[in-house]
Amino acid sequence: MDTALALAAPAYKPPALAYRGEVAETDEVVWWIVVVGFAYAIALAYAAWCRHGGGSAEIQFGWSGFKVVCKSPS
Secondary structure, three states: OHHHHHHOOOOOOOOOOOOOOOOOOOOOOOHHHHHHHHHHHHHHHHHHHHHHOOOEEEEEEEOOEEEEEEEOOO
């Protein structure tokens, strides 16, 4: 019985390292998240520049986009 197990073919095959064929799943990049994030970064940079100059910045977000208002002290 021991010799039959020793001569049996291995049941496990290691995975292939080279890719051949199609990808099983693909993820689509949601570009609007990238665009909104970039626009928000620009709005924050403008608000920081406004505050650095002594003003008070206000950022609003709506369906039409970002609105950044820089109010300088009078």
